[in-house]
Amino acid sequence: MTDQSATTGVTDRPSDGDVAGTAARSAERIREHLDGAVPATPCLVMDLTAVRERYAELRAALPDARICYAVKANPMPEVVAALVELGSSFDVASPGEIDLCLEQGADPAAISYGNTIKKRADIARAHAQGVRLFATDSEADLTAIAEAAPGASVFCRVLVANDGSRTPFGRKFGCTPETAVRLLGRAAELGLDACGVSFHIGSQQHDAAAWEHGIAAAHRVFRGAAEHGVRPRLVNLGGGLPAHYTDAAPPLTDYARRIEQALDREFGADRPELLVEPGRRLVGDAGVLRSEVVLVSPDSDGERRWVYLDVGRYNGLAETEGEAITYRLRTSRDGDPVGPVVLAGPTCDGDDVIYQRTRYELPLTLRAGDTVDLLSAGAYTASYASVGFNGFPPLPTRCIDGHERP
Ligand SMILES: Cc1ncc(COP(=O)(O)O)c(C=O)c1O
Structure with missing residues (x-):
């Protein structure tokens, strides 16, 4: 610089x-x-007015997507409460974050347990609190969800390239699309609702085209799962939308346009339900x-x-x-x-x-x-x-x- x-x-x-x-x-x-x-x-x-403005911008840019604020970005109770008031949902990673959201008035149905790494006891606790949506990317975690949260909805996280991200994730989370097909099939066998696919293209993502890879991977999983009689319906677009640091990122409208184009190209009229998990972008x-x-x-x-x-x-x-x-x-x-x-x-x-x-x-x-x-x-x-x-x-x-x- x-x-x-x-x-x-x-x-x-x-x-x-x-x-x-x-x-x-x-x-x-x-x-x-x-x-x-x-x-x-x-x-x-923190300026709560700015958080609300950001939420409204994202609502307008991706009108069909359910917004799940990634609490880890800033867990101040006032921030969570402001977002509850706006009707936001929440992406959480731990019992502590679930408690925080519930204490601030969030509906448990608005909570997505997005961490693929979780103890069975924590899954059971979340389920008892009313949380019904869980991320997974492994057989062991899936089995734990089936046992501790019977009947819950699960989406499978696929690993996608993080090029263009200022803080990429590496290989810690996500599986191949082929494994995702297998896991969603297994989820259905275990009595779970195999509802969809998620990905995260890396935080502070400066390449508005990055979501295209994730959406294409999600579509591959949808197709593969359908061949086994499983019909996922949700694409979770993850986080990655940028904030304003010294090197400017493209405007939000560019990201929304590329996402819409990729959805049209891959899914056409069979458009999936959408969920987005902004952290950095909102706060x-x-x-x-x-x-x-x-x-x-x-x-x-x-x-x-x-x-x-x-x-x-x-x-x-x-x-x-x-x-x-x-x-x-x-x-x-x-x-x-x-x-x-x-x-x-x-x-x-x-x-x-x-x-x-x-x-x-x-x-x-x-x-x-x-x-x-x-x-x-x-x-x-x-x-x-x-x-x-x-x-x-x-x-x-x-x-x-x-x-x-x-
Ligand atoms: C599963 C998940 N979703 C969403 C986010 C939020 O990402 P961002 O702050 O880039 O929007 C993260 C961040 O680590 C995450 O792990």
């Missing part, structure tokens, strides 16, 4: 209007709140993480300064590993002349470096006590923070709503 404006201020990129607009308005509302409230740092502030741009500069010191190369923040890899910025996610920054000294920096976290750990390969330039006047805001930091920050590595507590969070003022 070389564009100086992208490193030091809020950037509204015309090519990415929908994303930039929401992100910029939300960042401004949160700045007003932070400037009045002056909370201890680091601190993540990423709704959050600002305020941090404080702890120390500024010159590098031994004499060219760059090290800027140490009170937030780092272990208390909120896990997604900067490999510099995969590059947040836009705003400082209390924006407008002053800038120079290159390495950004690092506060712990006594050599890996707690935020950006050293990615070129960031920050004001030369920056010093201890100044603030650095990480914009569009609402997803996978607080939820990824460690319990307290090195004595640094998990990231405190708060919400603002509507016209609330500090």
Whole structure:
């Protein structure tokens, strides 16, 4: 990244209007709140208005799809409650996330247990709570579902390429389409409702065409299953829709168009039910993480300064590993002349470096006590923070709503 404006201020990129607009308005509302409230740092502030805007945009872009918010992206109760109010469903991965959704008023029928890795006891608990939809990708998990959640609906996750994703999944989840056909057949034999196929094309996916592979794979599974008398009806499009970091992604309309085209091409008039599991898309741009500069010191190369923040890899910025996610920054000294920096976290750990390969330039006047805001930091920050590595507590969070003022 070389564009100086992208490193030091809020950037509204015309090519990415929908994303930039929401992100910029939300960042401004949160700045007003932070400037009045002056909370201890680091601190993540979520703007519920932006979450609602994002939900409405997605509703409009994919009007037929059931939206299941992926709770892991940001499990703040206020965020979940706001989405319950809007009629959202929820993608959960654990008993804790199920309890959270139910406590915030979600209907158990609106919960999809999307983790393919789960204990039998947790499946039974979810079933007793009324959860009826489960993901699977293995015989052992399927058997556990059949025993602990008799009669439940299951969809099978297929493994698809994650090219274009800033944070790909690797090979941890999903099976081949051939295995999915076999598992759905087995599900039917076990008395389960073999309802569909899911895939995840990798988070922060910048290639709007990526869903085409998943939809084609899902169609192969539908065809193969039908040959065995099993008729799945649901395609779960997973997550992957982007937030607004330093490198702009295509607008949401591009993703929706490519998805629609692929559905038409593969399924034609036999259109399946759709489900989508946005995490980052709904909450990423709704959050600002305020941090404080702890120390500024010159590098031994004499060219760059090290800027140490009170937030780092272990208390909120896990997604900067490999510099995969590059947040836009705003400082209390924006407008002053800038120079290159390495950004690092506060712990006594050599890996707690935020950006050293990615070129960031920050004001030369920056010093201890100044603030650095990480914009569009609402997803996978607080939820990824460690319990307290090195004595640094998990990231405190708060919400603002509507016209609330500090
Ligand atoms: C099963 C599943 N669905 C949805 C998501 C959300 O993905 P994203 O935040 O890219 O929308 C994830 C994220 O890890 C996931 O594991």
